[in-house]
Amino acid sequence: MLTLARRYLQFLFLILLAAAQVQAAAAPAPGVPPGGPKGSLVIIGGALRGENAAVWKRIVELAGGPGARIAVFGSASASPDVAGKNNVEVLNSYGADAFFVPVAVKLEGVDYRVAANDPVLAAAVRHADGAYFVGGNQARITEALRKKDGSSTRMLDALWAMYRNGGVIAGTSAGAAIMSDTMFYDASSVLSTLKRGVADGMELSPGLGFIGKDVFVDQHLLVRGRFGRMLPAMLAKGYKMGLGIDENTSMIIHGNRDVEVLGYKGALVIDLNGATFTPGDFNVSNAKLSYLDNGDRFNLSSGVFTPSREKLANKLDSAKPYYRGPLFFADILGNTTVVDLMHRLIDSDQTDAIGLTLGSPRDLQPELGFEFRFSRTKDSIGYMSAISDTYSVFNIRLDVLPILIRQPLYQYK
Numbered sequence: 001m002l003t004l005a006r007r008y009l010q011f012l013f014l015i016l017l018a019a020a021q022v023q024a025a026a027a028p029a030p031g032v033p034p035g036g037p038k039g040s041l042v043i044i045g046g047a048l049r050g051e052n053a054a055v056w057k058r059i060v061e062l063a064g065g066p067g068a069r070i071a072v073f074g075s076a077s078a079s080p081d082v083a084g085k086n087n088v089e090v091l092n093s094y095g096a097d098a099f100f101v102p103v104a105v106k107l108e109g110v111d112y113r114v115a116a117n118d119p120v121l122a123a124a125v126r127h128a129d130g131a132y133f134v135g136g137n138q139a140r141i142t143e144a145l146r147k148k149d150g151s152s153t154r155m156l157d158a159l160w161a162m163y164r165n166g167g168v169i170a171g172t173s174a175g176a177a178i179m180s181d182t183m184f185y186d187a188s189s190v191l192s193t194l195k196r197g198v199a200d201g202m203e204l205s206p207g208l209g210f211i212g213k214d215v216f217v218d219q220h221l222l223v224r225g226r227f228g229r230m231l232p233a234m235l236a237k238g239y240k241m242g243l244g245i246d247e248n249t250s251m252i253i254h255g256n257r258d259v260e261v262l263g264y265k266g267a268l269v270i271d272l273n274g275a276t277f278t279p280g281d282f283n284v285s286n287a288k289l290s291y292l293d294n295g296d297r298f299n300l301s302s303g304v305f306t307p308s309r310e311k312l313a314n315k316l317d318s319a320k321p322y323y324r325g326p327l328f329f330a331d332i333l334g335n336t337t338v339v340d341l342m343h344r345l346i347d348s349d350q351t352d353a354i355g356l357t358l359g360s361p362r363d364l365q366p367e368l369g370f371e372f373r374f375s376r377t378k379d380s381i382g383y384m385s386a387i388s389d390t391y392s393v394f395n396i397r398l399d400v401l402p403i404l405i406r407q408p409l410y411q412y413k
Contacts (some may be wrong), residue, residue, distance in 0.1 A: 041253040045245035046173035062168040063130035076136030076174035080104035116153035124157035130168035133175025178215040225333030242270035281402035289316035311383035327353035346382030
């Protein structure tokens with residue numbers, strides 16, 4: 001028998017569905033084939049602040065503007081009702097007409113398996129203008145939206161239909177991880193991932209794939225040095241292109257495959273189309289790394305970078321470098337270190353820079369570390385803002401090699 005709480009939720013969503021159907025009467029029929037028009041993705045690197053108006057307003061704008069119906073999924077959270085309610089309130093404060101979707105593994109009083117296949121709830125999402133996934137544990141999202149055999153629930157089908165009809169799907173942290181076809185699942189530290197590699201069902205598991213099968217996505221990227229773990233994951237799964245987004249920042253993926261960066265920091269583009277590696281300890285040669293700052297764009301189909309308007313007229317001249325002398329960084333996986341290195345290298349009299357990473361002497365394989373060598377090539381381009389001290393850096397070569405650290409470490413005398 002249905003619980004009282006469930007009866008209330010069904011009654012509430014019947015009302016919401018009726019309103020959504022009136023609003024969507026002129027919209028295209030759901031279930032547009034995969035090759036048809038698609039909506040937009042807003043992929044947020046985590047720690048999105050309520051006062052980050054640029055990102056919140058863009059989500060509402062992409063969903064149709066004031067009054068847009070946005071379905072909020074608290075599925076990733078340990079307290080999905082609280083997280084869902086809070087994010088509904090934030091979206092509504094920016095003009096949306098958001099509502100909470102009670103499909104979550106940790107939601108008390110609701111069987112998520114039943115809710116995920118409820119035709120009333122699914123119809124409400126199908127006829128919405130957008131969806132928003134809160135942060136937490138991405139495995140909870142995929143568990144809630146897929147059946148045990150891996151097939152789609154009604155709710156997941158509804159999300160795809162809404163997206164293919166031009167809706168927006170946004171997500172932060174865990175809600176960003178699900179955007180690619182493969183996501184990190186139970187990953188250890190970045191250095192451990194470099195040392196020990198990745199495997200399906202352990203470090204990696206299937207995501208929801210809204211961005212397509214050809215692009216890998218990761219989040220909390222610059223703050224936690226996670227570009228380092230993207231490399232072995234991409235090589236293991238055959239990805240040629242990776243997008244990593246930092247905290248309080250978003251990547252907007254438009255229908256024409258344009259990537260637009262919006263927010264506090266920026267994003268890294270990892271291009272492995274020309275890269276090679278050899279079996280054994282992790283290594284890679286001739287990867288390309290680019291840093292996109294707020295307002296910059298990159299097209300996934302054409303590979304063309306476009307700096308923001310404030311940088312466009314301020315292309316850096318390699319004959320007039322600002323930084324001089326060797327560039328060396330002892331902890332390349334540190335907070336934003338990789339971006340600091342790329343900024344300096346593109347505006348330097350040096351053609352390369354070196355970053356290292358090594359672990360504790362008490363760690364497994366303490367003698368194993370890695371050298372990251374960044375090089376300027378004829379394809380490397382840099383721009384600097386005419387307003388602030390910010391850079392955009394495109395096409396820096398990256399080579400990574402394992403190195404041996406002599407143990408034990410002795411104090412210099």
